[in-house]
Amino acid sequence: DGGITQSPKYLFRKEGQNVTLSCEQNLNHDAMYWYRQDPGQGLRLIYYSQIVNDFQKGDIAEGYSVSREKKESFPLTVTSAQKNPTAFYLCASSRLASDTQYFGPGTRLTVL
């Protein structure tokens, strides 16, 4: 089956720890994205990548880092510098940068 997978579904982190959220797609899409969703809010763009080995900051990149070493994978690291990391994180991909984005099932991150 073609699609986007995110793991884990739930993640708990202690303050001061870095954690990495996984996003994998087998749709052969060039572009991948990370969004953050807070209660009562729409999605906000953290980082995006239009091609392997290249990525750009979105609207709320502070405290986050990414890598794009393979076309299928776009992991997001939430660092200890992120002041309020508790949120729902969604990964998406699109064939090209201006195409329709399709989303993974999301990861719920909670800081204890």
Place this chain on the structure above:
Amino acid sequence: AQTVTQSQPEMSVQEAETVTLSCTYDTSENNYYLFWYKQPPSRQMILVIRQEAYKQQNATENRFSVNFQKAAKSFSLKISDSQLGDTAMYFCAFMTDTEKLVFGKGTKLTVNP
């Protein structure tokens, strides 16, 4: 900056009836794309419908259709024959060839039996 406004935080509809969700946007671009996404309680974002600004014909997908008014910068979603499974958050989103996807804050739709 592009903005998307959904003026109805919550709506409800009886099963089998029709409901319309509102969305307005602000842009100076002439070529752009509009989307409606559905987020059910599972929280997976699911594409409902897509509209290209250069197309005058309103997009339809089964029970879902849009009323795209380019001059008014309005993009409403009509759901016909509402079903219990339509209960979800609905997000309107906007994108250009050079700007990334921008989302509204969403409308929570409840379909009552």
